Amino acid sequence: MALLRTRLADIQYIAAAAGSIYSNAAATKTYIRGLILHNGNTTSETVTVHNVPDSSGSLGTAGVSNKFLKVALAADETLFVDLTYPIALTDTNDSIQAVTTTASKVTVQVLGDKDA
Numbered sequence: 001m002a003l004l005r006t007r008l009a010d011i012q013y014i015a016a017a018a019g020s021i022y023s024n025a026a027a028t029k030t031y032i033r034g035l036i037l038h039n040g041n042t043t044s045e046t047v048t049v050h051n052v053p054d055s056s057g058s059l060g061t062a063g064v065s066n067k068f069l070k071v072a073l074a075a076d077e078t079l080f081v082d083l084t085y086p087i088a089l090t091d092t093n094d095s096i097q098a099v100t101t102t103a104s105k106v107t108v109q110v111l112g113d114k115d116a
Contacts, residue, residue, distance in 0.1 A: 008032070008110045014047060016103035018062035022096045022110040024054075024089035031086035032096055034111040039073035041105035046072050047098060049081075054093040062097040073106065086112060 008030065009022050024030050032051075039045045049069040050062035060066075068087075073079060087096070100106040 005033075005113050006111075008112050008114070011036075011107050011109045013104045014098045014100040014106045014108055016100060018048075018050065018097050018099040020052075020059055020095045021049075021098045021108050022089075023059060024092060024094040026092040028089075029115045030089040031113040032089065032110060033083055033086045033113060035069075035081040035096075036078065036109040036111070037071070037073060037081065038078045038107045039075060039105060040107065041102060042075050043102075044072055044074055045101045045106050046070065047100045047106055047108075050097045051087050052095045052097050054091045054095070057092050059093050059095055062099070 037047055048067055050066045051068050052060040052062050052066050054060055096110060098108060
């Protein structure tokens with residue numbers, strides 16, 4: 001098994017309601033190694049990120065039990081989140097989901113490895 005280190009998704013905005021920023025494709029193993037968060041707003045934004053297992057093959061629901069990061073980003077701040085131990089997504093629709101205070105103000109890029 002060879003791993004391909006790459007950006008796993010294009011830069012995208014985080015919504016004001018929890019939503020998927022990366023979902024695992026069928027028959028794939030993905031290892032989330034980091035996130036780049038940027039607050040483009042003129043005020044502080046709080047970002048919460050969840051590691052959500054699939055729900056019988058469909059996207060699961062973000063909640064307190066799968067939250068792994070909550071951070072306040074100052075206006076125009078960028079944060080690189082380097083995960084010491086990667087998050088392994090192994091089932092179809094295992095996902096990383098995020099939510100922020102104000103929609104379309106914080107961007108995220110998901111970084112990691114895929115089976116090649």
